[in-house]
Amino acid sequence: MPSGTFIHYRTPGILIFGMVLAPCGWVLDLTATVAPNWRTINDIDGEPIGTFLQQGIWDICRATTTSRDIQCNQQDEAYFNEQIIEIAQAMMVASLILTLIGLAVAIPGVRCWRERPNWTVAGLGGLLIFLSGVLTLIPIAWYTHILTDIAAASTDIRVGYSIILGYIGGIMEVLGGFVMFIGICRCCGGRNRSENVVADTGKSTRNPSPPRRITIPSINRTRSTASSVPYSKDSFDEIEFPRANVNGNRSKASSSYGGQPYDADL
Template sequence: MRTPGLLIFGMVFAPCGWVLDLTSTVAPDWREISQMPGVSTDAIMRQGIWDICLAYQTTSQQTCGQQDSSYFGQQIIPVAKGLMVASLLVTLFGIAVATAGVRCWRDRPNWIISGLGGILIFLSGVMTIIPIAWYTHIINSIPTVTSGTINVGYCIILGYIGGIMEILGGAAMVIGMCSCCGGWNRGERSSRGTAKFSQSNPPVPRKVEVPNIARSISTSSSVPYSRDSLAERDYPRAKPPRSRFVDTSVTRKPYDADL
């Protein structure tokens, strides 16, 4: 039996969202600071939750390990570290649980197990969205030793996309677990409905009354006389064909024309 579409949707979106969340967690580009005073105009300060790097656009050089105690001392940084790492671990555990219920070598998938995996994947997406949204909300108010123009980094965008994909994938698995569906919209046949159908009595054939043609003719005919009156009257009949008379008294020799 092929895997239902809801489970395929969840099993595809969950790993894709995990890869995007991993990139958002590791890469040091949650916030970019450009046009810094006293520094080259092509220099960009890229700040993440684990490291800070100074990159130059013209030479493509990047120097990481920059120190900024005021930036890493903010409350959002340790909270984002914990939630992002927890989201990655919960996503992996949810995918492992969902795989046990989605595996295709069974006749039917286990919707309870796959639904539990979907709940874990959904929660991991929520844990990703919380620090990303919080960081975006206070992105301009986070203090730093370097001043300049502040822009959103690509890690924020990848984190939003990854978290939304995990939420959608987990929600699809949870929807498939709902008992109100009964299995019909998933290409299956409900076991309860099958058992009830097998125990029901066979259908009783209906009796079909065939109308009597002779009775209908005699009763519903529009002719003012009946069939019996037709038999009593004397109508002229066709005469029978006349038989050829053959005279056997005359004996003659047969000719070829007679043969």
């Protein structure tokens, strides 16, 4: 390799993909965990029309369609005694913690300050992120499956937005952790790891094309001997034009002039 050549290793795309999806999935999972809207119960018996309940795994809130006031910390022992609630609380918290651990492990393995990434460390972090996504999807899917079987004060039960966010966050973590983990296996000739070295010699590899030469044709102009003027150009050198009289006496100037008269003077 010639001197003065610098080697640049491209950051593997699978690591970038995983390191972007994992934090985004963690934020969505955190929102799904703390938000009290895993399901919404409408048309509650003994309550005014328009009153509905938003139930999560940590809290229950009461609201109405005619007001923006929301009353949380509602008590419902039958709901919180359900087995799925306790399991969802434990698995969602474990998923959040495991995602942070996976990111802490994967960051030193990703090539940010080294020539090549540590695929073993990065793959281990990706495995932890993958498991955290699985821990999120299990309670979310279980809760959705038995949505109407959980104790409720009404039969009008709808899925809350926390379920949607939990699904999206869990899938993002599963995909991000999986693509980081497959970096441990070298396949496709190392192309999955972006192991294509790019040499930069500091000089342009393209040969600059020489400037285009433009030939301008020369035009020789010959002086025409024919002229419609009764006198030639050289005759102006022999003519002595009269000068204006300073005293303003035009008659004396015309009488003192002794040159040859012209047609214009007649």
